[in-house]
Amino acid sequence: MSKEFETFKDKIFSxxxxxxxxxxxxxxxxxxxxxRYQNGDMDQYTDAGKFKINVLVLKDxxxxxxxTETFEDPEKVFLDAYENISIVDGEDTEYFYDGxxxxxxxxxxxxxxxxxxxxNRIGYVExxxxxIRKDERILSDxxxxxxxxNKLRIANTLGLDVSFINGGGFxxxxxxxxxxxxxxxxxxxxxxxxxxxxxxxxxxxxxxxSIALIGSQSVKSGKYRIILRNDVFSDILGMLVSMIxxxxxxxxxxxxxxxxxxxxxxxxxTVKDLPFHPMSISNAPFDTQGVPTSEKAIIEKGIxxxxxxxxxxxxxxxxxxxxxxxxxxxxxxNLYVEPGTxxxxxxxxxxxxxxxxxxxxxxxxxxxxxxxxxxxGAKGFKVENGKIVRGVEEITISGNFLxxxxxxxxxxxxxxAFIGLGGYVVPSVxxxxxxxxxxx
Amino acid sequence: xxxxxxxTLSERGDIVLDRFxxxxxxxxxxxxxKYGGDFAELFVxxxxxxxxxxxxxxxxxxxxxxxxxxxIRGFLGDKAIYAxxxxxxxxxxxxxxxxxxxxxxxxxxxxxxLDLRKKxxxxxxxxxxxxxxxxxxxxxxxxxxxxxxxxxYSPLIAQVVVHYxxxxxxxxxANTEGxxxxxxxxxxxxxxxxxxxxxxxxxxxxxxxxxGMGPEFLERIDVEQAGTRAARIAVRMVDxxxxxAGKMTVVISNEFGGVIFHEAVxxxxxxxSVAKGMSVFAGKLGQQVGAECVGAVDDATxxxxxxxxxxxxxxxxxxxxxxxxxxxxKSYMIDKLGSRRxxxxxxxxxxxxxxxxxxxxxxxxxxxxxGDYYPEEVIASVDYGLYAxxxxxxxxxxxxxxxxxxxxxxxxxENGKVTKPVKGATLIGKGYEIIxxxxxxxxxxERGQGMCGSYSGSIPADVGEPTIKVREILVGGRNK
Numbered sequence: 001m002s003k004e005f006e007t008f009k010d011k012i013f014s015x016x017x018x019x020x021x022x023x024x025x026x027x028x029x030x031x032x033x034x035x036r037y038q039n040g041d042m043d044q045y046t047d048a049g050k051f052k053i054n055v056l057v058l059k060d061x062x063x064x065x066x067x068t069e070t071f072e073d074p075e076k077v078f079l080d081a082y083e084n085i086s087i088v089d090g091e092d093t094e095y096f097y098d099g100x101x102x103x104x105x106x107x108x109x110x111x112x113x114x115x116x117x118x119x120n121r122i123g124y125v126e127x128x129x130x131x132i133r134k135d136e137r138i139l140s141d142x143x144x145x146x147x148x149x150n151k152l153r154i155a156n157t158l159g160l161d162v163s164f165i166n167g168g169g170f171x172x173x174x175x176x177x178x179x180x181x182x183x184x185x186x187x188x189x190x191x192x193x194x195x196x197x198x199x200x201x202x203x204x205x206x207x208x209x210s211i212a213l214i215g216s217q218s219v220k221s222g223k224y225r226i227i228l229r230n231d232v233f234s235d236i237l238g239m240l241v242s243m244i245x246x247x248x249x250x251x252x253x254x255x256x257x258x259x260x261x262x263x264x265x266x267x268x269x270t271v272k273d274l275p276f277h278p279m280s281i282s283n284a285p286f287d288t289q290g291v292p293t294s295e296k297a298i299i300e301k302g303i304x305x306x307x308x309x310x311x312x313x314x315x316x317x318x319x320x321x322x323x324x325x326x327x328x329x330x331x332x333x334n335l336y337v338e339p340g341t342x343x344x345x346x347x348x349x350x351x352x353x354x355x356x357x358x359x360x361x362x363x364x365x366x367x368x369x370x371x372x373x374x375x376x377g378a379k380g381f382k383v384e385n386g387k388i389v390r391g392v393e394e395i396t397i398s399g400n401f402l403x404x405x406x407x408x409x410x411x412x413x414x415x416x417a418f419i420g421l422g423g424y425v426v427p428s429v430x431x432x433x434x435x436x437x438x439x440x
Numbered sequence: 441x442x443x444x445x446x447x448t449l450s451e452r453g454d455i456v457l458d459r460f461x462x463x464x465x466x467x468x469x470x471x472x473x474k475y476g477g478d479f480a481e482l483f484v485x486x487x488x489x490x491x492x493x494x495x496x497x498x499x500x501x502x503x504x505x506x507x508x509x510x511x512i513r514g515f516l517g518d519k520a521i522y523a524x525x526x527x528x529x530x531x532x533x534x535x536x537x538x539x540x541x542x543x544x545x546x547x548x549x550x551x552x553x554l555d556l557r558k559k560x561x562x563x564x565x566x567x568x569x570x571x572x573x574x575x576x577x578x579x580x581x582x583x584x585x586x587x588x589x590x591x592x593y594s595p596l597i598a599q600v601v602v603h604y605x606x607x608x609x610x611x612x613x614a615n616t617e618g619x620x621x622x623x624x625x626x627x628x629x630x631x632x633x634x635x636x637x638x639x640x641x642x643x644x645x646x647x648x649x650x651x652g653m654g655p656e657f658l659e660r661i662d663v664e665q666a667g668t669r670a671a672r673i674a675v676r677m678v679d680x681x682x683x684x685a686g687k688m689t690v691v692i693s694n695e696f697g698g699v700i701f702h703e704a705v706x707x708x709x710x711x712x713s714v715a716k717g718m719s720v721f722a723g724k725l726g727q728q729v730g731a732e733c734v735g736a737v738d739d740a741t742x743x744x745x746x747x748x749x750x751x752x753x754x755x756x757x758x759x760x761x762x763x764x765x766x767x768x769x770k771s772y773m774i775d776k777l778g779s780r781r782x783x784x785x786x787x788x789x790x791x792x793x794x795x796x797x798x799x800x801x802x803x804x805x806x807x808x809x810x811g812d813y814y815p816e817e818v819i820a821s822v823d824y825g826l827y828a829x830x831x832x833x834x835x836x837x838x839x840x841x842x843x844x845x846x847x848x849x850x851x852x853x854e855n856g857k858v859t860k861p862v863k864g865a866t867l868i869g870k871g872y873e874i875i876x877x878x879x880x881x882x883x884x885x886e887r888g889q890g891m892c893g894s895y896s897g898s899i900p901a902d903v904g905e906p907t908i909k910v911r912e913i914l915v916g917g918r919n920k
Contacts, residue, residue, distance in 0.1 A: 032796075038716040041518070044798060044895070045543060048524040048536075050509055067505035069526045084502035087576045091498065118543070140718050140839065176839045181870060182720065184840050221685045221919050251495050252599035252635060255642050328493070328501050365833035365846035366866040366916075370635055370644045375683075375866035375916045377844030396844075396866050396916020398685070437685035437916040
């Protein structure tokens with residue numbers, strides 16, 4: 001297979017020369033294993049792999065792009081990209097990177113999940129299932145285990161030639177419990193090594209939480225102090241990713257445009273982009289343009305320090321590229337929120353009276369990263385005097401992300417890793433005031 | 441070596457047929473069963489897509505590309521194993537087939553003699569222009585017209601992003617029940633995002649019409665009007681107050697408002713949820729689940745609709761499925777695996793994003809049927825409430841019925857009249873409760889286009905409805 005790629009690449013490079021242009025080719029090979037059980041029975045099992053080749057042709061500062069999933073007809077693939085240049089009329093100049101920078105030496109994924117016998121991989125879901133079923137009030141359950149491996153190589157006619165292997169495993173479990181109307185709770189985990197995945201914990205947590213939600217009620221509409229649990233906070237932080245893209249700022253699509261150096265968050269709020277975090281399965285020594293990645297503070301004690309850049313936006317702003325190109329967009333490698341010192345239980349105490357939010361729904365529709373407004377279906381627990389007293393259902397939380405960053409009062413120490421557009425490593429936070437709509 | 445060129449669709453379809461002729465297909469399916477299982481299926485996909493992005497009136501990115509791979513699936517009873525690959529060498533494909541059979545475990549039909557018969561289907565979705573035969577410059581011309589119209593709508597419009605997407609997908613589906621069928625799906629979509637800025641506030645408006653047509657779709661719709669529509673939402677919303685919070689009567693406008701049925705009810709009628717009892721509507725066929733004024737269908741046969749196809753992604757011919765009639769639950773949406781689990785016939789609802797996903801039961805074009813009222817009458821009947829004129833997307837947890845969806849353009853209704861614009865409202869509730877609270881159904885049914893994400897990936901799906909009134913629903917706005 002790789003020999004076929006070399007032949008394909010050589011052909012594309014020689015075509016670039018013939019057409020007096022530069023070319024960049026990326027070759028990504030994926031392995032994907034996933035098994036899903038419902039109520040203890042195998043519901044879906046996938047064991048597969050594929051490859052994809054992306055070709056970018058650069059001529060006179062304009063880019064055209066194409067991709068293919070077969071090694072057939074490199075000429076057609078090249079010409080598709082080359083011809084696409086002719087309709088590009090944006091004013092920005094595009095660049096390739098020559099690979100001359102210094103790359104971090106990151107530990108690649110070691111394939112340890114792939115090397116597990118299938119029986120062990122299925123074992124994760126079976127374990128989670130039997131953990132969930134330890135209470136007879138459970139109506140149904142679902143458990144999913146998956147592992148992925150991605151080999152990426154990027155090379156161009158300026159001399160860039162880099163490669164990296166990423167991957168890891170994850171699991172998800174959901175418990176549905178009997179009540180006046182059924183209740184559900186879910187738990188998720190991921191890791192770079194099999195020992196990072198604790199199926200007992202995941203199943204246990206889903207069961208316990210679903211049971212704790214029995215008897216949930218809504219609340220009165222009003223303003224509340226809330227905790228956004230780490231998983232929920234990582235969902236909501238997704239809005240920041242679009243706002244810190246220099247491309248979006250240039251194109252009037254970010255409310256943070258022209259606000260560098262301003263205080264946009266509370267004193268305790270520091271957000272970084274990390275090329276590597278041991279909990280993440282989204283680490284990378286270079287971005288999709290082959291530019292070295294590096295650690296940087298995006299928001300430091302509430303002050304907005306930098307946008308994320310690709311080659312094009314960095315050149316336009318006269319700054320160094322930050323190694324954050326992700327295909328056509330710009331994204332952090334691992335969006336990391338600096339943890340505080342309080343454990344989750346201490347956060348509950350610090351909250352006093354309020355609502356602990358454990359799930360938000362509808363991020364893709366109810367959160368607008370251009371305006372910053374969000375209004376999301378939510379559920380969680382009512383907290384009184386630092387103790388959980390009952391489940392909360394049928395509420396929404398609404399606000400503006402930019403206002404919310406200023407209302408972050410405390411940050412927990414309970415870091416967890418998640419995947420979005422790039423990785424997230426995020427703790428739970430207290431937000432001092434948010435609008436809640438309820439039916440009581 | 442076979443060359444891939446700017447050939448016609450039928451020639452392209454032939455590439456798939458040629459490489460996976462009956463003999464090859466029989467060999468692959470037979471290999472699965474030789475090692476295990478009682479049913480095998482293959483899905484070959486060759487898809488060519490174009491994506492163009494226009495920002496501020498200029499083309500920023502233009503990408504074309506080809507996806508080409510095979511998915512192989514086997515069943516043993518109601519156990520399903522799936523694998524895919526795009527290394528299409530004979531040795532590799534047979535190795536993948538063998539792995540699927542081995543994972544199923546039990547050999548049931550080792551000496552199966554297959555006799556695949558190609559089914560010739562009448563094409564109900566005639567495409568006039570093939571995407572590859574229309575110059576990209578022509579496509580860009582339409583995009584620029586939509587841009588100009590949106591930009592010119594108001595001086596408050598600070599940015600307009602227009603995205604164009606088309607694809608031409610050829611599929612071949614064969615299984616051990618003798619199915620051997622091809623289908624060609626061509627789709628074209630224009631997506632317009634307009635941003636308005638006023639006093640430091642930014643708001644956006646979106647409109648994204650699409651169809652199961654070639655680029656002739658751009659001529660069928662009024663692209664200027666499409667641009668204006670996105671701009672109008674952004675401009676109205678930049679002046680809007682936050683929506684009020686709490687329970688109230690809501691009138692949901694026609695077309696994309698149908699996302700309420702899609703989320704609140706539709707997903708919970710898919711076999712993937714129903715078969716294992718993971719749906720609030722499991723075991724309720726023939727029961728009164730909604731208000732008597734509610735009827736709804738899922739119909740993948742509508743000519744050239746965004747979610748239509750001649751056959752589903754399991755090779756079953758599509759059909760019009762009446763889901764709810766006079767409030768009574770009539771049918772679920774069932775794929776092959778769901779059919780085995782539920783002991784009911786498939787409904788032509790097996791769909792998937794592409795060959796990297798195993799198919800499962802999904803919606804196609806799903807909408808509430810028209811009732812008797814003019815939309816003005818519906819609005820006039822409300823003393824105080826929310827008029828949800830343009831909906832965004834939503835989501836649902838079928839096992840609990842909890843759904844949410846966003847209102848992208850909302851207004852207050854006061855004394856039977858639409859008054860102030862309001863923004864940032866999300867509607868939430870439980871599907872089985874909301875469908876009982878529908879009080880009036882208008883006569884103005886329309887469909888709107890979206891992408892639906894679930895187990896088998898992201899697929900084109902129409903939602904639709906006439907104007908409806910819901911007695912009471914929780915509006916997630918701001919408190920005074």
